Amino acid sequence: MCDMTPKTLGRVAMLAKGLSVVLVVHFQGKASSIYKQLRQCVSESGELKMAELCQNYPESIDFHLKRRLDMVVDAVKAAAMATLFILAGCNAIQSTTTLSERYRVCAKLPLSTSYRSAPPGPDFDLGTLRAEGLVVDVFIGGHPRFSHQVINKGVGATDGFKMLGRERSDEQDKVLFAYERGDEEGPIYVMFMAPNLDSVEPILRTEDMLVGCK
Numbered sequence: 001m002c003d004m005t006p007k008t009l010g011r012v013a014m015l016a017k018g019l020s021v022v023l024v025v026h027f028q029g030k031a032s033s034i035y036k037q038l039r040q041c042v043s044e045s046g047e048l049k050m051a052e053l054c055q056n057y058p059e060s061i062d063f064h065l066k067r068r069l070d071m072v073v074d075a076v077k078a079a080a081m082a083t084l085f086i087l088a089g090c091n092a093i094q095s096t097t098t099l100s101e102r103y104r105v106c107a108k109l110p111l112s113t114s115y116r117s118a119p120p121g122p123d124f125d126l127g128t129l130r131a132e133g134l135v136v137d138v139f140i141g142g143h144p145r146f147s148h149q150v151i152n153k154g155v156g157a158t159d160g161f162k163m164l165g166r167e168r169s170d171e172q173d174k175v176l177f178a179y180e181r182g183d184e185e186g187p188i189y190v191m192f193m194a195p196n197l198d199s200v201e202p203i204l205r206t207e208d209m210l211v212g213c214k
Contacts, residue, residue, distance in 0.1 A: 154178030154187035
């Protein structure tokens with residue numbers, strides 16, 4: 001179930017909600033119809049004995065219908081809670097994932113995502129992040145293809161990884177992080193790239209998404 005993206009799970013939740021509403025409306029319609037028929041039975045009964053017998057039905061039936069309706073409502077609530085737990089579980093933070101052993105960069109990613117390392121370069125590591133149905137290229141190293149004005153802000157990121165900015169170049173959306181740990185090589189940069197990063201940006205903006213590996 002958790003192999004589905006959060007967007008797909010959201011659609012499932014909406015479908016469950018819609019079906020629940022239809023169920024409740026249908027039940028109320030049936031209940032109202034039965035109740036009217038019973039009232040008509042009472043009003044049209046000419047025999048006193050039958051009238052007295054019928055007269056007790058509406059309150060009795062009303063009680064049972066209300067009880068059944070409460071059961072339906074409880075079932076709908078239970079289904080909604082189950083859906084929320086599924087969504088929460090599939091978007092929960094999993095164990096820390098290593099993005100780069102060489103640069104000691106790790107990430108806290110939702111269970112609905114996956115990461116795979118790619119062959120590294122001479123002074124950088126590469127990988128791919130699969131999230132929200134997208135394949136996002138990941139660069140880790142010291143010389144990302146990003147605006148120099150933004151790259152220079154990396155020296156100020158001394159309290160952990162900091163998102164420096166987002167830009168579009170080389171026909172790609174790019175988001176750049178940096179962490180100045182005091183290494184001789186300078187700040188460590190992590191860049192995420194895809195044709196469009198809109199759907200994954202909320203994941204990238206998660207607090208402490210990037211951390212130093214212990």
